[in-house]
Amino acid sequence: MNNKFYITTPIYYVNEKPHVGGAYTTIAADVLARFHRMKGDQVFFLTGTDEHGEKIAISAEANHKTPKEWCDENSAKYEEAWDVLKISHDNFIRTTDSKHEKTVVKVLEQLFKKKLIYPGTYQGLYCIDCERYYTPKELVDGKCPFHHHDLVTLSEDCYFFKLSAFQDILLKLISSNEFLIEPQERKNEILGFLKSEKLEDLAVSRKKVKWGIEFPFDKEQTIYVWVDALFNYLSGIDWDGDIKKLPKFWPPEVQLIGKDILRFHAVMWPALLLALELPLPKKLFAHGFFTVNGQKMSKSLGTGVNPEELAVTFGADSLRWLLLSLFPFGQDGDLSESRLYDKYNSDLSNGLGNLVRRVLTLAQDGSEFASSKIINVEFKEKIDSVWQKYEKALDGLHFETAIAQINDLIFFCDKYINQEEPWKLSKTDPDKLKNVLYNLLESLRHLSCLTWPFMPDKSNLILESLGILSQEHKKNLSEIKKFGEEKFEKVSQGKVLFPKIESVE
Ligand code: ME8
Numbered sequence: 001m002n003n004k005f006y007i008t009t010p011i012y013y014v015n016e017k018p019h020v021g022g023a024y025t026t027i028a029a030d031v032l033a034r035f036h037r038m039k040g041d042q043v044f045f046l047t048g049t050d051e052h053g054e055k056i057a058i059s060a061e062a063n064h065k066t067p068k069e070w071c072d073e074n075s076a077k078y079e080e081a082w083d084v085l086k087i088s089h090d091n092f093i094r095t096t097d098s099k100h101e102k103t104v105v106k107v108l109e110q111l112f113k114k115k116l117i118y119p120g121t122y123q124g125l126y127c128i129d130c131e132r133y134y135t136p137k138e139l140v141d142g143k144c145p146f147h148h149h150d151l152v153t154l155s156e157d158c159y160f161f162k163l164s165a166f167q168d169i170l171l172k173l174i175s176s177n178e179f180l181i182e183p184q185e186r187k188n189e190i191l192g193f194l195k196s197e198k199l200e201d202l203a204v205s206r207k208k209v210k211w212g213i214e215f216p217f218d219k220e221q222t223i224y225v226w227v228d229a230l231f232n233y234l235s236g237i238d239w240d241g242d243i244k245k246l247p248k249f250w251p252p253e254v255q256l257i258g259k260d261i262l263r264f265h266a267v268m269w270p271a272l273l274l275a276l277e278l279p280l281p282k283k284l285f286a287h288g289f290f291t292v293n294g295q296k297m298s299k300s301l302g303t304g305v306n307p308e309e310l311a312v313t314f315g316a317d318s319l320r321w322l323l324l325s326l327f328p329f330g331q332d333g334d335l336s337e338s339r340l341y342d343k344y345n346s347d348l349s350n351g352l353g354n355l356v357r358r359v360l361t362l363a364q365d366g367s368e369f370a371s372s373k374i375i376n377v378e379f380k381e382k383i384d385s386v387w388q389k390y391e392k393a394l395d396g397l398h399f400e401t402a403i404a405q406i407n408d409l410i411f412f413c414d415k416y417i418n419q420e421e422p423w424k425l426s427k428t429d430p431d432k433l434k435n436v437l438y439n440l441l442e443s444l445r446h447l448s449c450l451t452w453p454f455m456p457d458k459s460n461l462i463l464e465s466l467g468i469l470s471q472e473h474k475k476n477l478s479e480i481k482k483f484g485e486e487k488f489e490k491v492s493q494g495k496v497l498f499p500k501i502e503s504v505e
Helices: 020-038 054-062 067-084 098-113 163-175 184-196 225-230 259-275 307-314 316-325 337-363 377-395 399-420 422-428 430-451 456-465
Strands: 004-013 042-050 091-094 117-127 132-134 152-161 180-182 254-258 283-287 290-292 333-335
Touching: 004 020, 020 042, 020 067, 020 254, 020 283, 020 290, 020 307, 020 316, 020 377, 042 067, 054 067, 067 091, 067 307, 098 117, 098 225, 098 259, 152 259, 163 184, 163 259, 180 184, 184 259, 225 259, 254 259, 259 283, 307 316, 307 337, 316 337, 316 399, 316 456, 333 337, 337 399, 337 430, 337 456, 377 399, 377 430, 399 422, 399 430, 422 430, 430 456
Parallel strands: 004 042, 004 254, 042 091, 180 283, 254 283, 290 333
Antiparallel strands: 117 132, 117 152
């Protein structure tokens, strides 16, 4: 039976250009989506753009565009960037899609009927860049903790959602892991927050903000952009707002986010779902933040790195590998250019690329060992153990550990070649040569499958050189993982997979 696997990324703020932070989350989600497709699961992978709010209207005006034109233009840039990065999403949701807007309105109508939304007046400190109010406690030196500028005091009539009613149930569901938050530090952070502060009701409408979905029972107001945005996770799988007709893919197996938007996803979002009596996502995983060359990456200050430029330097496949290999996924880290170059040369050019070239050069004519069947037991055991650790790592979202397993197998193969010295065997022991090469070719096949979720095109190039591209893609994972049953009748050299790149510094 195929398992269903629904995975989401945040929807990216359309006022910004695609940045390497968003690329990081989306590549990670894509690797998981591809890994689950390889396992035979029924995957739905959702990403998209977040398109309402005052800041967007202001930028549109400054660019002499209507807000919708501005959103169309910028949203297309995300789609193009995700194309370059080989993101295999099943839907790209935009919060200006009319289907999405209708779903959000229906949600609010139902919450109103349930008396979980009521009118009132809100006064607070508002950050226009975050599109949210802050409590005085949350400020850093009296300023926005993210944008470091002063906040404006706003007072307005609005509608509130009874968020406070969900404090105890959230505490219970999070502590018991029924709503799983990972890594542990992030779970502790949310539990600490829920234990120490009383949840305030949430203002879910804005009078001041004109570029938004019209509030259903008060045409003077628009729906708070975060409530609008969060429901993309349901409208993106075709939910029309009817709580009796849930889409097949709900709830998600994993929602991936960066730690900056943890509270929205760990408190506001599950509370809204509980209010509608809908099942909660199974797992929320918040990854770390990275600095770039030791500097804080700031999207609003325009110091974000353009992922498409990095893809030109390293190639999209390699960039996907490099971004996920630099530091453990849940932790913070630095994305220094020199480390990217070093890692490219060590893992890819000198590692995988060099091994593939070595083996294919030695193998020249595949027909000789196509059906050679003397399997090296040590090899078989190594490959079994690599697959086991690799799968465990990806199930736990430890991308760097899965990559380390692949590197370990490359090292193992290189060592085997150095020990067996196959270039000498053609004269001394041609039968042994066939077996040595068979084991190596079979290992290359495994390596190409292990790298497939990370580097789909490079993986296909290896399979093509091995002459087994189309048949390999027809296999399920348990067939892929077998050792010694493949035949290699049409081995060819192929091109250099990872040409050396010199740092420009
Ligand atoms: O927050 N390091 O969108 P967004 C790692 N629209 N990840 C980073 C990063 C960095 N330096 N900078 C950004 C929004 N990210 C909302 C989401 S969801 C219903 C609405 C990643 O475009 C991180 O995953 O400002 C962050 O959560 C995401 O980009 C979205 O940023």
